Amino acid sequence: MSSDIAIRAASLTKGFESYEQPSDRLKRSVLGLLGTLAPLPPLRRALFKRAQDCVRTFWALKGVDFEIARGETVGIIGRNGSGKSTLLQIVCGTLAPTGGEVETRGRIAALLELGSGFDVEYTGRENIYMNGQLHGLSRDQIDARLEQIIEFADIGHFIDQPVKTYSSGMFVRLAFAVIAHVDADILVIDEALAVGDAFFTQKCMRFLRRFQQTGTVLFVSHDSSAVRSLCSRVIWLDRGVIRETGEARHVCTSYFEAFYRQQQGEATSWASAEDLGESGSDIKAPAGLTRQPAQAQTADQRQRFIENAAGPGVTLTALDVDPHSLPTQRDTPLIESVELISEQGSPVSWVVGGERVLLRIRAKRPESGSLPVFAFFVKDRLGQPLFGDDTSLTSTGDNAALREAPAVEAEFVFDMPILPPGDYAFTALVLTEAAHVAGTIAVQDCVHDALIVKSESTSVTTGLVGAPMSNIALFVRDEVEQA
Amino acid sequence: MHSFSVSPRYLAASLVKNRRLMLDLARRDAVGRYKGSLLGILWSLLTPLLMLTIYTFVFSTVFKSRWGGGAAGTETASKGEFAVVLFAGMIMFNLFSECVSRAPTLILSHANFVKKIVFPLEILPCVTLLSAMFHLCVSVFILLVAEWLIVGSVPPTAFLLPVVLAPLCVFILGISWTLAATGVYLRDIGQTIGILITALMFLSPVFFPVSSLPERFRTFVYLNPMTYPIEQSRDVLVWGHSIDWSRWGIYTAIAVLVAWLGFGWFQKTRRGFADVI
Numbered sequence: 216m217s218s219d220i221a222i223r224a225a226s227l228t229k230g231f232e233s234y235e236q237p238s239d240r241l242k243r244s245v246l247g248l249l250g251t252l253a254p255l256p257p258l259r260r261a262l263f264k265r266a267q268d269c270v271r272t273f274w275a276l277k278g279v280d281f282e283i284a285r286g287e288t289v290g291i292i293g294r295n296g297s298g299k300s301t302l303l304q305i306v307c308g309t310l311a312p313t314g315g316e317v318e319t320r321g322r323i324a325a326l327l328e329l330g331s332g333f334d335v336e337y338t339g340r341e342n343i344y345m346n347g348q349l350h351g352l353s354r355d356q357i358d359a360r361l362e363q364i365i366e367f368a369d370i371g372h373f374i375d376q377p378v379k380t381y382s383s384g385m386f387v388r389l390a391f392a393v394i395a396h397v398d399a400d401i402l403v404i405d406e407a408l409a410v411g412d413a414f415f416t417q418k419c420m421r422f423l424r425r426f427q428q429t430g431t432v433l434f435v436s437h438d439s440s441a442v443r444s445l446c447s448r449v450i451w452l453d454r455g456v457i458r459e460t461g462e463a464r465h466v467c468t469s470y471f472e473a474f475y476r477q478q479q480g481e482a483t484s485w486a487s488a489e490d491l492g493e494s495g496s497d498i499k500a501p502a503g504l505t506r507q508p509a510q511a512q513t514a515d516q517r518q519r520f521i522e523n524a525a526g527p528g529v530t531l532t533a534l535d536v537d538p539h540s541l542p543t544q545r546d547t548p549l550i551e552s553v554e555l556i557s558e559q560g561s562p563v564s565w566v567v568g569g570e571r572v573l574l575r576i577r578a579k580r581p582e583s584g585s586l587p588v589f590a591f592f593v594k595d596r597l598g599q600p601l602f603g604d605d606t607s608l609t610s611t612g613d614n615a616a617l618r619e620a621p622a623v624e625a626e627f628v629f630d631m632p633i634l635p636p637g638d639y640a641f642t643a644l645v646l647t648e649a650a651h652v653a654g655t656i657a658v659q660d661c662v663h664d665a666l667i668v669k670s671e672s673t674s675v676t677t678g679l680v681g682a683p684m685s686n687i688a689l690f691v692r693d694e695v696e697q698a
Numbered sequence: 699m700h701s702f703s704v705s706p707r708y709l710a711a712s713l714v715k716n717r718r719l720m721l722d723l724a725r726r727d728a729v730g731r732y733k734g735s736l737l738g739i740l741w742s743l744l745t746p747l748l749m750l751t752i753y754t755f756v757f758s759t760v761f762k763s764r765w766g767g768g769a770a771g772t773e774t775a776s777k778g779e780f781a782v783v784l785f786a787g788m789i790m791f792n793l794f795s796e797c798v799s800r801a802p803t804l805i806l807s808h809a810n811f812v813k814k815i816v817f818p819l820e821i822l823p824c825v826t827l828l829s830a831m832f833h834l835c836v837s838v839f840i841l842l843v844a845e846w847l848i849v850g851s852v853p854p855t856a857f858l859l860p861v862v863l864a865p866l867c868v869f870i871l872g873i874s875w876t877l878a879a880t881g882v883y884l885r886d887i888g889q890t891i892g893i894l895i896t897a898l899m900f901l902s903p904v905f906f907p908v909s910s911l912p913e914r915f916r917t918f919v920y921l922n923p924m925t926y927p928i929e930q931s932r933d934v935l936v937w938g939h940s941i942d943w944s945r946w947g948i949y950t951a952i953a954v955l956v957a958w959l960g961f962g963w964f965q966k967t968r969r970g971f972a973d974v975i
C-alpha cells in the first residue's frame with residue numbers, strides 16, 4: 216500500500232447472518248470445517264449445503280472499493296440500512312468482513328456509538344485510562360494528558376462518578392475528549408456529534424477542523440450540511456454498493472435528487488422531506504399575487520462611510536481573519552464582556568430574525584498600545600462562520616484617546632438575519648493592526664462561543680437564511696389584468 | 699479484520715503489550731467486588747475464614763472425618779490441623795473454580811469490548827486469573843498464619859508453592875479460553891458449569907487424601923486435573939515434602955498443551971463473536 220493511502224478497501228462484502236440460535240453459528244463453522252476436510256466432493260457439497268441451511272444472510276455490503284488518501288476528510292452518506300455503520304465498523308476492526316479486505320495505516324480512533332467501549336461501572340477517570348491504553352497510549356502519556364482530557368470533556372465532578380450515572384451528553388463528551396487526545400492518525404466518527412449541547416459541538420468542530428489539517432477523517436452523518444462543510448469528498452452508499460463518489464457538494468446534490476424522486480413517488484407531500492434541510496426552491500408563488508418590494512429602512516453603515524469619507528488613495532479593506540486558525544487558548548485575556556442586547560435593552564438569548572440587536576464588546580487596551588480593532592462573527596452549530604464585522608473602518612475621531620484609554624467598548628447594531636432554528640455562537644475578537652501596515656493584523660484576544668443564541672425562527676423552512684419581511688399582504692382584485 | 703494468529707508468540711506479545719491494562723482490570727475486579735460494602739476489602743479475608751470454619755465444623759465435627767487413610771505420618775488428630783489440611787486443598791480448588799465458573803460468560807458480559815472497540819479479548823481470562831490469584835494470596839497468608847498458630851511451624855517448602863501453581867495457572871487459562879469462546883455460541887455452558895464444578899470438587903481430593911481411596915479408584919482420581927495440584931500443594935504447604943518433579947513435568951506438559959489448544963480455539967472462533975453477541 217502506498218504511503219499516501221490511509222484507508223484502502225478492496226471488494227469489501229459483509230453478510231449479516233442471522234441464526235435461530237447462537238449454537239447454529241458454531242454448527243455452521245464446524246460443518247464448514249468438516250466440509251473443507253471432507254475427502255469426497257459429494258460429501259463436501261452436502262456438508263456445505265447443511266452449513267448454509269443454518270443461516271439466513273443479509274448482505275449489508277456488496278463489494279465496496281475505495282481508497283482514502285492521508286489527510287483527506289471523507290463523508291459517507293446514505294439512507295438507513297445502506298451499510299454506512301457496517302463499513303465504519305469494518306474499517307475500525309470491530310467487525311470482520313465476509314469477503315474482501317481493508318487495510319489501514321496509522322492509529323485509528325473511533326467514535327462509533329455513544330461511549331464506545333466504556334465500562335459503565337468504572338468512573339470517568341478510570342475509563343480515560345482504560346480507553347487511552349486501548350488506543351495505545353502508555354500510562355505516563357495518559358497522566359500527562361489527563362488534565363486536558365478532563366477539561367475538554369468538561370463534565371465537572373462527574374469525572375469521578377461511575378459512567379452509568381452519566382447523561383448521554385456527558386457520555387459523548389467524555390468519549391470525544393478521549394479520542395481527541397490519543398494522537399490518532401485516522402478518526403472515524405459515526406453520528407456522534409448529534410448529541411451534546413451547542414458549546415460542546417462548537418468545541419468538537421474546532422477540534423475536527425484542526426485535526427483535518429494533519430489527519431484523515433472518515434465521517435458518517437445524515438446531516439448534509441455537516442458533511443458538506445467538513446468533507447472534501449463524499450461516498451454515497453446505497454444498499455451496500457457505492458452509488459457515487461466525488462466532490463462533496465456534487466454527490467450530496469445527486470443524493471438528494473434521488474431521495475426526492477423516491478419521496479415524490481411515494482407521496483406528494485413536501486413535508487415528508489422536511490429533514491432534507493434544503494431545496495424546494497421551485498415552489499412557485501401563486502399567480503395573481505403581487506408583492507411590493509419592502510421599503511429599505513436600513514442600510515449598511517459602511518455605505519455611508521464609503522460615500523462620504525473615502526477619498527482618493529484610501530483603500531478600504533475589511534480585516535481578513537481566517538476563523539479556523541484562531542487560537543483556542545487565551546494567553547492574555549483582554550475581553551471583559553460580550554453582550555447582546557435588544558432594542559428594549561434586555562439581554563437577548565433567542566432570536567427569531569429581523570429584530571434589531573446591539574452587540575457590545577468591552578475589552579482592556581492591548582499592551583502594545585496600538586489601535587485596537589474589535590471584531591465578531593457568528594457561527595452555526597458546525598462552526599461555519601455565517602456573518603460578522605469589525606471596527607477597522609470605524610473610529611471615534613480621536614485615535615490617540617483610543618490608544619490610551621484603559622478600556623474600550625465597541626458596539627455593533629444590526630438586524631439579526633433569519634436563521635434556521637438552532638444554536639448560533641458568537642466569537643468575539645480584539646485585534647491590533649500591527650504598525651498600521653494594512654493586512655498585517657495580530658489577534659490579541661479571542662473568545663470562542665462568547666454567546667450562544669438560539670434561533671427560534673419558524674419562517675425559514677427550506678432555505679439557509681430568511682429575509683426579514685416588512686409586509687406580507689393579500690389583496691382582492693376584481694379584474695384580471697391583461698398581459 | 700485479519701484472522702487472528704494462534705501462535706504463542708502473538709499471545710506473549712499481547713500479554714506484554716497489555717500488561718498494565720490487565721493489572722488495572724484485575725485490580726479493579728479483585729478490589730471493586732467489595733465496593734459499597736461496609737467491610738470493603740476485609741471481605742476478601744473474611745470469606746475464606748468463614749468458609750474454612752464451616753467446612754471444618756461439618757467435616758470434622760458433624761461427619762467425624764479423620765485425615766489419614768494409610769500414609770504414614772499423615773494421621774492427624776486435632777481439628778485445627780484438619781482445618782489446615784482442608785484449607786490447603788480448598789485454596790487450590792477455589793482458584794480453579796473462580797476462573798472456570800466465570801469463563802463461559804466472560805465474553806458475553808463484555809459485549810461492548812467485542813462490538814464497539816478493538817479490544818485484546820484474549821487477555822480477559824488472564825484478568826480473571828490475576829484477580830483470583832489475589833484472593834489466593836490472601837488465603838495462603840491466612841493458611842500460613844493459621845499453621846503457625848496451630849502447628850507451631852511452617853515448612854520451608856512453602857516457598858515452592860509458586861512452582862506448583864505455575865502449571866495450574868497455565869491449565870486454567872487453557873480451560874478458560876476454551877469455555878469463554880464456546881460460551882459465546884453455546885449459552886448452555888454458563889448454566890451447567892456450576893454443577894460441573896461442584897461435582898468436580900467432591901471428586902477431587904479436597905476433603906480426603908487420595909491414599910484413603912481403594913487402589914482401583916486411584917487411577918481415575920489421577921485423571922482429574924485438580925488432583926495433582928491439590929496433593930502437591932498440601933505436600934509443600936503442610937507436610938513439608940518437596941515437589942515430585944516427574945509428575946510436575948508431565949502435568950506441565952499437559953497444561954501447556956491444553957492452554958495452546960484452548961488459545962487456538964479462542965482465536966479461531968473469535969471472528970464470529972460480534973455476529974452472535
